Amino acid sequence: MEFKDLEIFQKVAEKGTITAAAKEFSYVQSNITSRIHKLETELNTPLFNRHRRGMSLTPEGKKLLNYCNQILLLTNEMKKAVQSKKEPSGKLEIGTVETVIHLPQILSNYIKKYKNVDLSVVTGVTETLEEKVLNHKLDGAFVTESEFHPDLISHEVFQEELVLISDNRTSTLEDLKAEPFLCFSEGCGYRARLEAWYRDQNITPKKVMEFGTLETILRSVAVGLGVTFVPRSATTHYEKNGLIRCHTLPDQYSKIKTVFIRRADTFLTSTIKTFIETIETNKQAPITPI
Structure with a gap:
């Protein structure tokens, strides 16, 4: 068994097709196929289920993939340790x-x-x-x-301070409780902090709107679409030009x-x-x- 066999097996498992794996390695498909067959013969067990949509791992294939990932990661760490140079590259x-x-x-x-x-x-x-x-x-x-x-x-x-921001027409925190909440997707630390404040205040936002970029969120707040909770350092330009209003929350939410x-x-x-x-x-x- 060679490291290249394991790399090919790992790539086929990731891509789900021989064609995609061959393209990744710039190999002909027959080369990939023969490597997989060789591995299955050596281990005396089928590693993939073949079907019209591609290939999926058998239970034995899933076990091998777990070991394969560990072996290849350890190999990569070994190379880094041995080949480490003083000059970063x-x-x-x-x-x-x-x-x-x-x-x-x-x-x-x-x-x-x-x-x-x-x-x-x-x-x-x-x-x-x-x-x-x-x-x-x-x-x-x-x-x-x-x-x-x-x-x-x-x-x-x-360390930063998070601030609740709204358009420049909104003046009090009470006014913000009914506004839509504009935020990043689940898993965002800023979102989690404001959601904690909402819970502690017994507030349920009427609408939660997810966006992909900070700039889109800030522009949307400025035109009155809703409110958001972001670092004060990110709001400087908008606040300086009178486009938004910043509202401070207690330290347990904002620091x-x-x-x-x-x-x-x-x-x-x-x-x-x-x-x-x-x-x-x-x-x-x-x-x-x-």
Whole structure:
């Protein structure tokens, strides 16, 4: 059994078809098929159910996939440990919630200093990003602080104040209780905080509307569509131009920390180590006004 056989098996299990897996590896389909047959012969058991829509794992295939994932992850960690260089290089995949005010400065300073690193950034809500870091799909992520999985370690970035915002016509908190709640999807730390306030106030929002980007939420609030709960730092431009009104809630709802999470058991390469050092250096730096 070769590592490449396991990689091919893992990819077929992920994609569900020989065609998709062959395309991913730039192999001919017959090569993928023969590798899977070879693996099934060696283990003396069928690993896939074949059907018109593709392939699905048998119970034995599911067992193998679990071991396969562990073996390939450990192999990757081994390579990182053995091949680690003083000069950061290679891929660095980072996740972030949308409102990390220091992020542009952190990323800019990092890529200017470490030009051999291929840095990519994806956005999402805290719960989704935590899951991706746990499953080794991201090297780390900026998220709102919560009770994290024990396999994760966190590095504090900064603390912020969340504010309830409305359009500039609304003046009191009482007026806001009947307004639609505009928010990110389930798993967002800011959403969870305002939902806790709603519960404690015995308020049931008449409507909850989910959006994909912070900018869309802020613009929608400004035109009177509803209210939202976001870091004060994200509202500066809108508040300065008189487009919105900010309302303060008690500290137990409004004080929130942004942290950088990573797996505690992965090898700390020079690439991720210097990224954490860059966070520490820049997290207290003044924000450049736009």
